[in-house]
Amino acid sequence: MIGVELRLxxxxxxxxxxxxxxxxxxxxxxxxxxxxxxxxxxxxGGAFLSAVVTNGQIFPAAALALVLPVxxxxxVAIVSGEAIAGEATAGTLRYLLxxxxxxxxxxxxxxxxxxxxxxxxxxxxxxxxxxxxxxAFGFGPAASLGxxxxxxxxxxxxxxxxxxxxxxxxxxGYLALCMLALGAIGxxxxxxxxxPLAAALGVLAVVVASAALTPLDxxxxxxxxxxxxxxxxxxxxxxxxxxxxxxxQGFAVEAGFVVVAFGAAWANFATKDIAS
Amino acid sequence: MGGPSRFSRRWxxxxxxxxxxxxxxxxxxxxxxxADVPAGDLRARVLSGHPPFTGLSHSTGRLGLPEIPxxxxxxxxxxxxxxxxxxxxxxxxxxVDELTPAGxxxxxxxxxxxxVWDFGADQLTTVSGSTPVRLPRPADLDPPELARRLVGxxxxxxxxxIPGRRVAGLAASGFRVxxxxxxxxxxxxxxxxxxxxxxxxxxxxxxxADPGLPVLFTEFQEVSLxxxxxxxxxxxxxxxxxxxxxxxxxxxxxxxxLDAPAxxxxxxxxxxxxxxxxxxxxxxxxxxxxxxxxxxxxRGIADRVIEGAAIAGGVDVEVPAGRAVRVSSPLLTxxxxxxxxxxxxxxxxxxxxxxxxxxxxxxxxxxxx
Numbered sequence: 001m002i003g004v005e006l007r008l009x010x011x012x013x014x015x016x017x018x019x020x021x022x023x024x025x026x027x028x029x030x031x032x033x034x035x036x037x038x039x040x041x042x043x044x045g046g047a048f049l050s051a052v053v054t055n056g057q058i059f060p061a062a063a064l065a066l067v068l069p070v071x072x073x074x075x076v077a078i079v080s081g082e083a084i085a086g087e088a089t090a091g092t093l094r095y096l097l098x099x100x101x102x103x104x105x106x107x108x109x110x111x112x113x114x115x116x117x118x119x120x121x122x123x124x125x126x127x128x129x130x131x132x133x134x135x136a137f138g139f140g141p142a143a144s145l146g147x148x149x150x151x152x153x154x155x156x157x158x159x160x161x162x163x164x165x166x167x168x169x170x171x172x173g174y175l176a177l178c179m180l181a182l183g184a185i186g187x188x189x190x191x192x193x194x195x196p197l198a199a200a201l202g203v204l205a206v207v208v209a210s211a212a213l214t215p216l217d218x219x220x221x222x223x224x225x226x227x228x229x230x231x232x233x234x235x236x237x238x239x240x241x242x243x244x245x246x247x248x249q250g251f252a253v254e255a256g257f258v259v260v261a262f263g264a265a266w267a268n269f270a271t272k273d274i275a276s
Numbered sequence: 277m278g279g280p281s282r283f284s285r286r287w288x289x290x291x292x293x294x295x296x297x298x299x300x301x302x303x304x305x306x307x308x309x310x311a312d313v314p315a316g317d318l319r320a321r322v323l324s325g326h327p328p329f330t331g332l333s334h335s336t337g338r339l340g341l342p343e344i345p346x347x348x349x350x351x352x353x354x355x356x357x358x359x360x361x362x363x364x365x366x367x368x369x370x371x372v373d374e375l376t377p378a379g380x381x382x383x384x385x386x387x388x389x390x391x392v393w394d395f396g397a398d399q400l401t402t403v404s405g406s407t408p409v410r411l412p413r414p415a416d417l418d419p420p421e422l423a424r425r426l427v428g429x430x431x432x433x434x435x436x437x438i439p440g441r442r443v444a445g446l447a448a449s450g451f452r453v454x455x456x457x458x459x460x461x462x463x464x465x466x467x468x469x470x471x472x473x474x475x476x477x478x479x480x481x482x483x484x485a486d487p488g489l490p491v492l493f494t495e496f497q498e499v500s501l502x503x504x505x506x507x508x509x510x511x512x513x514x515x516x517x518x519x520x521x522x523x524x525x526x527x528x529x530x531x532x533x534l535d536a537p538a539x540x541x542x543x544x545x546x547x548x549x550x551x552x553x554x555x556x557x558x559x560x561x562x563x564x565x566x567x568x569x570x571x572x573x574x575r576g577i578a579d580r581v582i583e584g585a586a587i588a589g590g591v592d593v594e595v596p597a598g599r600a601v602r603v604s605s606p607l608l609t610x611x612x613x614x615x616x617x618x619x620x621x622x623x624x625x626x627x628x629x630x631x632x633x634x635x636x637x638x639x640x641x642x643x644x645x
Contacts, residue, residue: 041396047378050396054516141516152514154380155373156393156400225301232377239373239380241508243361245332245498256297263293267286 001101005109006116009079015117018075022121023128025071026063030129034136047235052133055140057151059133060126060168061238064175067125068231073207076179079117080186081199083110084269088194103270107187111262114183119176126172153240167242171234174247178231181254182207184261185227191269224249227257310440310449313471318451319435321474322427322467326367326420329475330508331444331499333360335417338491339605340588347577350411354492354608362418363504371509372415383415384511391511399518400511407524408551409558409569419494423467423476429564430455430465438466443477444496446470459628460566461607463487473501483606491606531556535618536572537640543570544635561625561635568625568632570639573612578620581612593633597641604629611636 009015030052033039039050048062084107087093140151150158159167185206189199210228213219223229230250236243337354352358364370373382379395390403416422430453438450448468455462464487466480477499480490513519539559541548546562557572573581585591585601593600598615611623611632619641623632 050378051398054398141514152395152398152517154395155382156395156514156517157512158514225298235377236375239361239375243332243375252301256301260290260294260297263290267290270286 001105001109002112005113009113009117019121019124022067022071022075022125026066026129027132029066030059030132030136053137055151056133056137057140060129063125063129072179073182076118076182077186077200077203080114080183081190081203082196083187084190085193085196085199089196104266107266107269111187115180118179118183122172122175126168154238155240157240167237171237174234177254181227181257184258188261188265191265225253304442307442308447309442310447310471312437313449315435315437315451318449318469319427322423322469322476325474327473327475328365328503329499329501330363330504331496333418333494333496335360335494339608341605353412353417358414358417360414360418363508365503365509369509374414393511399520400513402521403524405524407555409555417494419476419479419496422494423479426465427453441468443468444499446477448477455565457566459631461626461628462565485606531572534572534574539570543638544631565626568623568627571622573620573622575620578612578614582614593636595637600636602629602633616641
């Protein structure tokens with residue numbers, strides 16, 4: 001069942017289109033920066049963007065910060081919103097459930113499919129932007145000075161390639177979890193409607209509402225429990241020493257969203273009348 | 277029957293799971309808080325030591341000051357939330373980082389020399405020397421530093437015990453300082469500290485306009501009572517980054533260029549506080565939390581404050597020459613005088629508006645409009 005879902009996901013043209021667009025935005029930004037050398041002033045623009053021209057190895061972090069607020073959530077909303085509602089729209093959900101396939105098993109397979117999608121999306125952006133960054137901006141001064149090709153941390157200390165690899169791996173995993181939380185919400189919405197677009201828009205409504213509440217002082221009591229509050233916590237992985245506080249909180253909250261949203265999807269889907 | 281029953285059981289299970297997760301997230305509220313300890317003892321503990329620690333704190337200011345581009349980093353400390361990571365081994369060996377979503381600005385203090393690493397500028401600045409008066413900075417706002425500073429300024433004011441609370445996983449005991457001077461804007465300074473180590477964990481300051489609402493508060497999110505290691509306290513410059521040196525006395529040079537007159541011996545009934553290595557034209561008046569500072573200002577800064585005063589609810593002050601405005605926030609009062617060559621000044625303090633209005637009227641009107 002899981003293998004079938006994964007093959008289906010990988011065969012979908014829109015999935016590949018989403019991945020391509022996700023990689024295209026940072027690539028375009030790299031080309032523009034390399035051509036003009038006009039970086040945002042320090043402290044403004046996306047995180048790390050002002051530093052990438054001096055070291056292309058920082059570009060994956062800048063690229064992730066670029067796609068995280070809008071592009072990545074949109075693609076996750078599209079893919080997760082389609083999970084159950086897409087089957088209903090295509091008229092295949094009823095036939096799928098006629099086979100000896102449990103509804104919980106189907107939901108688990110759909111969630112794993114979304115998880116693989118988000119993991120590959122974050123991984124692809126990271127790998128492509130590393131290659132593009134190094135091609136456009138080089139390995140940075142550490143390489144030319146005989147260094148080991150590390151990157152500067154936000155705190156000034158140089159991170160060795162092993163450090164960078166480890167921190168990047170944790171970043172990829174963390175962002176994949178953040179997006180999986182969104183994907184689980186999308187899966188739940190997908191069980192509520194037969195229209196994939198409605199489910200996707202529901203996910204985007206959650207993102208917009210959460211982003212609107214986050215800066216409000218009046219919302220401070222619930223801020224830590226909003227899905228977007230901890231999205232940028234991964235930046236703390238590039239400090240020296242690493243600041244784990246926000247990453248730890250973010251991990252707990254996002255994992256909580258996965259559990260609760262998947263539970264809600266199961267509670268709704270298990271007894272839902274399937275008419276199409 | 278079976279269908280609806282299964283339906284409700286599943287939703288009850290999901291609701292119970294959600295409640296359990298939320299409960300786990302806020303379980304710290306059920307843990308014990310600090311016991312009541314005599315307030316005088318707690319004040320003495322705050323003032324007596326510098327226990328080493330490493331911690332992450334958030335400082336929030338709600339002072340509603342006007343936007344001044346030249347002083348943006350300073351006003352931001354008093355009008356927004358600042359995330360601060362502190363490593364303090366002792367009073368002369370520390371590092372304090374101001375963390376932002378896009379970088380960080382770290383200040384290292386080692387054996388009388390300061391180093392400032394700015395990720396955005398990709399530069400380490402070595403600052404030698406010091407000045408008796410300077411602008412506030414993030415290192416002043418972590419709970420231990422702010423507590424020591426404020427409690428030190430109000431040593432003779434009455435103190436009382438307030439209920440303990442839980443801060444950063446520690447049971448904290450609290451005390452309140454109530455400034456006695458009728459001219460101060462400060463209604464109360466509340467400090468919660470770890471009674472064993474004496475480390476302040478949370479500080480709240482409220483103004484007399486609304487004593488129930490803290491307008492400046494700083495609190496540890498996480499703290500460890502262990503000394504930071506040597507490597508953490510050593511600044512480094514990554515390959516390719518800039519490294520420059522600066523002298524704190526450069527500020528005196530910049531002020532000298534304004535050619536401001538010497539500060540008067542008395543202003544608004546308060547005597548000038550003698551300072552070692554005083555800066556040209558700068559004066560401190562009064563004491564404790566009912567003092568204020570007189571600082572010469574460039575035309576750009578004075579004009580900007582005067583222009584921005586209207587947005588911040590400022591009012592004009594009648595002065596013998598030039599133009600002056602007053603901006604009052606719940607804690608801080610600012611008066612700016614412009615329109616006089618060599619006489620543009622800022623008066624800033626935690627004193628009642630009438631005090632600074634009187635002070636600006638008493639200032640000499642040297643120069644010409």
